[in-house]
Amino acid sequence: AQSVTQLGSHVSVSEGALVLLRCNYSSSVPPYLFWYVQYPNQGLQLLLKYTSAATLVKGINGFEAEFKKSETSFHLTKPSAHMSDAAEYFCAVSENTDKLIFGTGTRLQVFP
Amino acid sequence: EPEVTQTPSHQVTQMGQEVILRCVPISNHLYFYWYRQILGQKVEFLVSFYNNEISEKSEIFDDQFSVERPDGSNFTLKIRSTKLEDSAMYFCASMPGRWAGNQPQHFGDGTRLSIL
Numbered sequence: 388a389q390s391v392t393q394l395g396s397h398v399s400v401s402e403g404a405l406v407l408l409r410c411n412y413s414s415s416v417p418p419y420l421f422w423y424v425q426y427p428n429q430g431l432q433l434l435l436k437y438t439s440a441a442t443l444v445k446g447i448n449g450f451e452a453e454f455k456k457s458e459t460s461f462h463l464t465k466p467s468a469h470m471s472d473a474a475e476y477f478c479a480v481s482e483n484t485d486k487l488i489f490g491t492g493t494r495l496q497v498f499p
Numbered sequence: 500e501p502e503v504t505q506t507p508s509h510q511v512t513q514m515g516q517e518v519i520l521r522c523v524p525i526s527n528h529l530y531f532y533w534y535r536q537i538l539g540q541k542v543e544f545l546v547s548f549y550n551n552e553i554s555e556k557s558e559i560f561d562d563q564f565s566v567e568r569p570d571g572s573n574f575t576l577k578i579r580s581t582k583l584e585d586s587a588m589y590f591c592a593s594m595p596g597r598w599a600g601n602q603p604q605h606f607g608d609g610t611r612l613s614i615l
Contacts, residue, residue: 430590433605485604487542488544489542490541491541
């Protein structure tokens with residue numbers, strides 16, 4: 388069965404520092420992987436998606452993620468954090484259906 | 500940019516009462532979904548809906564839940580007799596065409612349901 392594990396429910400970084408949010412997946416077939424962001428009192432907004440075209444995926448707001456099959460990982464990174472990046476980030480996977488399976492989320496705090 | 504709209508943003512209901520959560524998906528989208536997020540927990544899939552019928556539902560989506568597309572624009576989630584554990588944020592999502600893995604779902608801002 389497909390599942391997603393996000394290590395670290397909270398991550399804190401200084402403004403300008405590297406952001407690394409971890410996501411590992413379990414899937415019996417090549418998965419489709421997504422990162423969504425949720426700002427306070429808002430819905431889920433797609434940051435980026437992996438659909439097997441390229442292992443390094445670039446998304447909005449300077450975020451990117453690399454699919455590593457050998458590590459079953461899809462970690463989200465951003466070279467330089469901005470205060471506006473503070474939000475909750477969800478990794479999600481889907482296999483042969485359109486049902487999204489979400490991780491538990493990682494709350495990113497950015498300090499000045 | 501077109502967006503998924505959910506109303507109300509916050510619904511407070513007495514336990515045992517029926518509640519209807521409303522969603523207006525993006526106009527040319529064909530696939531519709533409900534997810535929920537209990538406070539502090541992960542977002543969970545409830546149901547998917549296409550061509551006026553349920554495509555898939557989770558074990559959470561029991562007989563107390565139903566979905567409907569009563570007209571060409573609205574998509575509703577009804578909970579027949581609410582329980583305390585139904586308190587959660589409910590998200591509606593839609594997708595334009597047949598799932599091919601590369602189409603993301605577009606989410607609304609959610610309805611926070613509080614059961615007293």
